[in-house]
Amino acid sequence: MARNSLWKRILFGYLAIVVFMMAMSVYLIFRLNYLNKVTDSIMRADIPFIENGEKLVDCLLEQVRNEKKYLVTNDNAFMDLFDQKKREFLERLKYLEESLADREKGEKIQQTNDLYKKYLSLVSKEIILAGREGIVSPDARYEEEKKKTLDQLTGSINTLILVTQTELIKKIGLFQQIGYKSTRISLVIILFAVLFGLLFAYFFTRSICLPIKILKDATEHIAQGDLDHRIEVTSGDEIGTLGMAFNLMCTKLKEMDQMKTDFVSHVSHNLKTPLTVIREANDLLLKKVAGPISEAQRKLLNITKEETLRLTMMINDLLDISRIEAGLMRYNFQYSSIQEIIRKSADEIRFLAESKHIHIQWSKRGDIPKVLLDREKIAQVLDNLLSNAIKFTSSGGRIAITVNEVDSKTVPQFFAEHNRLNTVRSFVRVSISDTGIGIPVECHKTIFDKFQQVSNKGKGGMKGTGLGLSIVKHIILDHGGDIWVESARGEGSTFHFTLPFRYDYALFS
Numbered sequence: 001m002a003r004n005s006l007w008k009r010i011l012f013g014y015l016a017i018v019v020f021m022m023a024m025s026v027y028l029i030f031r032l033n034y035l036n037k038v039t040d041s042i043m044r045a046d047i048p049f050i051e052n053g054e055k056l057v058d059c060l061l062e063q064v065r066n067e068k069k070y071l072v073t074n075d076n077a078f079m080d081l082f083d084q085k086k087r088e089f090l091e092r093l094k095y096l097e098e099s100l101a102d103r104e105k106g107e108k109i110q111q112t113n114d115l116y117k118k119y120l121s122l123v124s125k126e127i128i129l130a131g132r133e134g135i136v137s138p139d140a141r142y143e144e145e146k147k148k149t150l151d152q153l154t155g156s157i158n159t160l161i162l163v164t165q166t167e168l169i170k171k172i173g174l175f176q177q178i179g180y181k182s183t184r185i186s187l188v189i190i191l192f193a194v195l196f197g198l199l200f201a202y203f204f205t206r207s208i209c210l211p212i213k214i215l216k217d218a219t220e221h222i223a224q225g226d227l228d229h230r231i232e233v234t235s236g237d238e239i240g241t242l243g244m245a246f247n248l249m250c251t252k253l254k255e256m257d258q259m260k261t262d263f264v265s266h267v268s269h270n271l272k273t274p275l276t277v278i279r280e281a282n283d284l285l286l287k288k289v290a291g292p293i294s295e296a297q298r299k300l301l302n303i304t305k306e307e308t309l310r311l312t313m314m315i316n317d318l319l320d321i322s323r324i325e326a327g328l329m330r331y332n333f334q335y336s337s338i339q340e341i342i343r344k345s346a347d348e349i350r351f352l353a354e355s356k357h358i359h360i361q362w363s364k365r366g367d368i369p370k371v372l373l374d375r376e377k378i379a380q381v382l383d384n385l386l387s388n389a390i391k392f393t394s395s396g397g398r399i400a401i402t403v404n405e406v407d408s409k410t411v412p413q414f415f416a417e418h419n420r421l422n423t424v425r426s427f428v429r430v431s432i433s434d435t436g437i438g439i440p441v442e443c444h445k446t447i448f449d450k451f452q453q454v455s456n457k458g459k460g461g462m463k464g465t466g467l468g469l470s471i472v473k474h475i476i477l478d479h480g481g482d483i484w485v486e487s488a489r490g491e492g493s494t495f496h497f498t499l500p501f502r503y504d505y506a507l508f509s
């Protein structure tokens with residue numbers, strides 16, 4: 001398995017998000033647990049403590065009331081009530097004592113206990129005295145001290161309640177603080193998780209989309225016939241493997257294309273000799289070298305002559321394309337008059353045009369200096385363009401040829417696509433217009449590719465192999481020029497081609 005593969009990246013990305021979430025959950029659980037403990041201590045200790053404290057005061061007041069009533073009435077029922085409240089008081093005090101861990105509060109309870117004992121002893125002394133002296137009202141000797149003790153006792157209990165209430169308020173404050181802090185920390189963790197998630201999603205999507213776009217562009221290159229295009233494989237993941245497979249596919253395609261070209265070139269080459277022999281034999285038969293021929297035989301021999309000529313031209317085109325693709329096309333560049341070449345080509349093809357009642361209009365206007373070119377190849381270009389014009393123009397149409405010098409800036413196609421000869425100052429532009437069937441805009445680029453023909457249903461098109469314009473384009477590009485078409489369906493076509501003309505060291509005839 002490849003290192004740093006896609007699935008690993010996805011796994012680590014999601015794992016990181018899960019870890020963030022888990023960290024947040026653990027933190028929140030920990031905090032909630034702490035809050036639970038605080039709540040628990042409030043519910044179990046503080047609130048019951050305060051309640052008991054308050055009841056302790058009630059109990060004490062009840063005792064004081066009963067003790068007084070007893071002293072006045074000497075009724076034992078009050079003494080019983082006093083004893084009952086005394087037991088309750090002691091139980092509650094014991095409860096408070098047991099529920100504390102706090103030393104300060106412990107001391108206060110001890111103090112309460114002592115004061116209560118003091119109060120009890122004062123009460124019992126008073127009762128004994130009352131029994132002995134028959135006094136029916138509270139004795140003034142003890143009254144003062146008992147009152148003082150009772151004040152101290154209620155003061156001590158109230159202090160206990162107050163301390164516990166303060167603690168309770170503190171705990172509630174802490175509770176609130178923890179709540180706020182937990183919310184803040186949770187928000188920060190969520191923010192980090194969201195940020196990380198977004199960054200992860202962005203970079204991960206980008207790391208997939210970018211190579212896919214490169215792959216898509218490369219596929220378009222291959223589809224346009226650029227079989228040398230390769231992808232730079234930089235990653236070792238699944239997409240990198242896909243890129244390597246793509247490159248392998250391109251290499252195989254290139255090999256197969258080469259095999260096909262070699263095969264076509266080989267077959268074409270081997271067909272050429274027998275075809276020449278057939279043509280010559282046909283000519284000899286037509287010239288009656290082998291004896292007289294009938295009218296019907298002459299017609300048939302003329303048909304075979306035409307067809308072998310077509311076949312020869314087709315084979316020549318195939319061989320030209322093979323040579324061009326193998327980089328074996330040889331040029332013989334010379335300074336020549338382009339006007340002279342055009343005149344010759346137009347004259348040669350005129351008889352074919354006239355047979356279709358098509359008028360070729362070529363008028364030489366002024367002298368154009370000689371251009372560096374291969375005469376034969378440029379003648380081949382003109383023959384191809386003119387024969388196309390005748391082929392796709394109906395009877396009675398017109399073909400016009402014009403030549404003029406144009407500034408390099410007015411030939412944008414050339415500079416946009418090739419940008420090679422930046423020393424070129426101007427070009428010779430040859431334009432061949434016809435009044436034929438025209439070419440739809442979407443085919444303006446593709447017709448210059450091999451075997452590309454516009455489907456012209458019912459208009460006599462599609463005759464030929466579709467190699468002519470491809471060869472023409474190669475020849476013109478090899479001259480440093482460019483070729484393009486201006487046309488619309490049904491509105492005729494104008495093919496323009498340019499040849500570099502004035503360099504910085506322009507030569508004039």
Ligand SMILES: Nc1ncnc2c1ncn2[C@@H]1O[C@H](COP(=O)(O)OP(=O)(O)OP(=O)(O)O)[C@@H](O)[C@H]1O
Nearest residue numbers: 388389392438447453454464465466467468469493
């Ligand atoms: N002057 C034109 N008017 C209309 N269509 C044209 C013209 N020239 C070329 N085309 C279109 O461009 C296609 C390609 O032309 P190209 O010369 O490459 O092939 P071809 O003429 O069909 O065959 P070949 O030239 O190999 O015998 C033609 O089939 C035709 O559809």
Ligand SMILES: [Mg+2]
Nearest residue numbers: 388464468469
């Ligand atoms: Mg053609």
